[in-house]
Each structure stands twice: as structure tokens, then as C-alpha cells.
Amino acid sequence: MKRMNDFRIFIKDVFINSLNVNEQLTNFIVVIIMIVLILFVSFLIVRISSYTVKKILLKQTNNRTITLVKHIQSILKYVIYFVVIMIVLSELGINITPIIASAGVFGLAIGFGAQSIVKDFISGFFIIFENQFTLGDVIEVDGFKGEVIEFGLRSTKIKNWKGQIKIISNGDIKKLINFSREFSVGIVDISVAYETDMQLLENSLYNFIEKYETNEDIVEKVSYLGVVEMQDSGVLVRLIFKSKPNVHFKYERKLRSDLLTFFKDQKIDIPYPHVIVKQYED
Known part of the structure; x- marks a missing residue:
């Protein structure tokens, strides 16, 4: 934050003292430059973090690792975007403290009102980290047997040999048989x-x-x-x-x-x- 303030002061000094631009216009230009700079840096951070995660985890190229990489990249992306939005709002002179407090209350309300969704996400994390199944595995859930063609944190898609696709919420996966782990x-x-x-x-x-x-x-x-x-x-x-x-x-x-x-x-x-x-x- 100190470096950002120093950079902001430097830009003001350039426009006011060197280019003789009035202070009101200078403040507007500084805000625009800072927002563009923040967006550019955030874009670089997203790309670098995604590449780093992919580079570290894909030393073993298996379906579980690929699935894990996709979800970690998505989580990193959303976290970075949230932080960037807060910084941009702060640059625009908007007090973000009430927004953050409201987000906490709003998140708590959603947690109580959408318990099934939260359960699906938690189950999705456990499926990933316990390596219960991955993309391409043949599994059976509630009597439906097929290949896992899509796996997300909230739901899983299974396709059987007839071409039928079943979409199952991760929280509803209770009894699972994985046919792809052993001979x-x-x-x-x-x-x-x-x-x-x-x-x-x-x-x-x-x-x-x-x-x-x-x-x-x-x-x-x-x-x-x-x-x-x-x-x-x-x-x-x-x-x-x-x-x-x-x-x-x-x-x-x-x-x-x-x-x-x-x-x-x-x-x-x-x-x-x-x-x-x-x-x-x-």
C-alpha cells in the first residue's frame, strides 16, 4: 500500500508540476491510471499463479491432478478478482469497510439458506482430496454405472454405455463403487x-x-x-x-x-x- 501511495504521489507531481494540469483533473487521471494498473497487475497475477499451480501439480499427469489443478485455478481466480474489485472501489473513493462487513453477513445468510449447496461444495472438496474418483473413472452411484465425463465442486456427470447422462449433486453421493482403481x-x-x-x-x-x-x-x-x-x-x-x-x-x-x-x-x-x-x- 505504501508503494501505491508513493506511486500516486509521483503521478500527481508529474501532472501538476511538470504538465501544469489542474488538481481536479489530475486526481481523475490518477484514478484511471491506478485502476488500469491494478487490472493489468491482477491479470498478470492470475496468469502467473495459474501457470505456477499447473507447473507444480502437473508433474504427475493423471486425471486426479488435472481435476485438482482446474479447481485450484478457479478458486485463485475468484479470490484475486474479489480483492481487485475491493481495491478498485477503494480507488474510486468508496468506503469498502461496510461492503466487506455486509459480505460477511450476506455469506452467513447464504450459508444458512443454501445448506445443500454448501454441502455439495464440501463433498466436492473431500472427493478431490480423498481421491475417490477422477475424470475418466468408471463408477456406480445409486445403481447408475458409467464414466465420469465432468466433475465440478458442486456436481458430477456420469455417462453410461447407452449414452445416458446422469447429473448427481456431490452431496448426494453416499455409496460409491469405483471400477477403475484395480484390475x-x-x-x-x-x-x-x-x-x-x-x-x-x-x-x-x-x-x-x-x-x-x-x-x-x-x-x-x-x-x-x-x-x-x-x-x-x-x-x-x-x-x-x-x-x-x-x-x-x-x-x-x-x-x-x-x-x-x-x-x-x-x-x-x-x-x-x-x-x-x-x-x-x-
Whole structure:
């Protein structure tokens, strides 16, 4: 503040003594120059602070960090703009003390009247700092499963595989399942007839698994788990594998198709419902 007053005095001295401008006009020019200077400096501060935050936090380029950077930049921007508005009003000769006091009372009134909004913002901060989920994660909230396509301090947007978008207030996110943090487990069940030689089936499946091709998405190769259920029409056997998060569905489909082809080649019967129609003659 002292430097600003010194600069203000310097400008007045230049206009009054050097340029012979009357004091009233000089005061007006000084106010304009100070406001322009304040706006310019605030613009620089916003840019520098945003760049600094981005530079510090984006050493690890993950979705959580990107989300955190966006919110910190927004908060810094609004705080700086509020301070700048107060300084500009002060330069215009407006007493800002009552404004600041009123803002405090007004903020308290809003806090009581908009508790749900405040709860949403607080929940948003906890989601960020506890790293519950980030952009791109696949989550399930209240039975709705989808990808997080937008995350703000107040609300979150989730898009499912059908293209449906659900907007949820952060304060309403109570029970959350995140499918993107750990490896996914692919499960493929297939039924065989009771007449099947189980030892021969196991040997055939081990040979199938040994030759089965995988790629970098599969982190743990296919394995035979064994018999998991005795059904009315056949015996249910299970194969499992581990993959990167949320890519196991397509490999489950592929494995089912490959198993069906393999079983046909090996002449292993897959039971299916039969309808027997008998016709009686009078």
C-alpha cells in the first residue's frame, strides 16, 4: 500500500508540476491510471499463479491432478478478482469497510439458506482430496454405472454405455463403487453335459489355455477354476482372467466365442433345452 501511495504521489507531481494540469483533473487521471494498473497487475497475477499451480501439480499427469489443478485455478481466480474489485472501489473513493462487513453477513445468510449447496461444495472438496474418483473413472452411484465425463465442486456427470447422462449433486453421493482403481476380473462360465469325461475336459481346457493368445490388456492369463455348479441340464465350469480396468467385457465375449469353437472341434457337448413332441394316434 505504501508503494501505491508513493506511486500516486509521483503521478500527481508529474501532472501538476511538470504538465501544469489542474488538481481536479489530475486526481481523475490518477484514478484511471491506478485502476488500469491494478487490472493489468491482477491479470498478470492470475496468469502467473495459474501457470505456477499447473507447473507444480502437473508433474504427475493423471486425471486426479488435472481435476485438482482446474479447481485450484478457479478458486485463485475468484479470490484475486474479489480483492481487485475491493481495491478498485477503494480507488474510486468508496468506503469498502461496510461492503466487506455486509459480505460477511450476506455469506452467513447464504450459508444458512443454501445448506445443500454448501454441502455439495464440501463433498466436492473431500472427493478431490480423498481421491475417490477422477475424470475418466468408471463408477456406480445409486445403481447408475458409467464414466465420469465432468466433475465440478458442486456436481458430477456420469455417462453410461447407452449414452445416458446422469447429473448427481456431490452431496448426494453416499455409496460409491469405483471400477477403475484395480484390475478387472473376467469370468466365463460354460456348461457341459453330465456324460462328459471331466478329466478329459480338464486336460483339453489346459491345452486350450496354454495355446490361448493374449495381449497387453490381459495382466493375468486365463486359468481354469473348475466346476462351480451342478445344474439341471449340465455341469457349469468356470474360467477366469485379470485385465486392465474395464476392458474385461470384450475379452469375456471373445473367450466365450473361442470356447464354443473349441468345444465343437473337440466334440464336447454343450447342453441346451430340448423339446420332444409326441403324437399319439387314436
